[in-house]
Amino acid sequence: MTTKQRGRPRSFDRPTALEQATMAFWEHGYETTSVSDLTRVMGISAPSLYAAFGDKKALFEEVVESYAVNYGAYGGRAFAEEPTARGALGRMLVEAADVFTDPSHPRGCLMISAATNCSNPEVEEALRARRASNLASFEERIRRGVDAGELPAGTDTGTLARFYGAVLQGMSQQARDGATRAELEAIGETAMRAWPTAGGPDGVRQATRSL
Incomplete structure (x- = not known):
């Protein structure tokens, strides 16, 4: 046997x-x-x-x-490598447009979309905490720009950070709905026109043209 x-x-x-x-x-x-x-x-x-x-x-x-590490590191790279706050936020939006529409993987941002209709409060809270951490990093970089004289001293750094966070989240959903990379880049360029500068309105127009 x-x-x-x-x-x-x-x-x-x-x-x-x-x-x-x-x-x-x-x-x-x-x-x-x-x-x-x-x-x-x-x-x-x-x-x-x-x-x-x-x-x-x-x-x-x-x-x-x-x-x-593998898909969401573009923001950290932009913040580490760009010498100005405006350059960092603007580059982040441009690179997000690329990542969000890359055909080699699902569209949008996993951390933004994965908690949709989630019934697990721990998962929902963990993703919320990550998004809040991202907003905190936006605000910290903007505040450094204020300290360096890139933005007016009275800039509301918290609101400005939330504005660009909202733009990023909206770009993710737009990508899920089929927006192209060029369309998302246009959204990012439009958002950067709201960037306050120490030079006033003329400075805003000049910074926009250089984006």
Whole structure:
């Protein structure tokens, strides 16, 4: 009698599986992406998913971290590399237009769209906290611009940060609705015309022409 040997569990490429999960959550959001959807696109069984990533919420948390590094880092780069606050915010919007419409992945921003109709308060709050952190970084960069004399001393840095945050969120939804990269870039250019400058109205027009 032949004894059947127990086979080893099928291995899988973890980074590839995480990327596939990222695409699923990005396209469909947290709420409507089921565990069966995830196991199908990742090519693994439910027990393997739980063993490798934990539950759906834990997997999504890892997806968000991966997304921030691989797709959402354009803002941080712009803020680190551009010498002016206006240059940093303007570049962020231009690069967002590129990322949001890249045909190699779902449209828009995962952190903006993934919590739509989400019934998990912890997931919703985690994404809200990330968006709030982004707004805080906008305000901090704008405040540095005020201190450097790039913007008027009385600039409402909080409101200006929220304005560009709203533009970014709107661009994400526009991308989900089919807007082209050129159309989103035009939105960004229009938004930058609202940028206050220490030089007054003439300075605004000159800065707009140089964008």
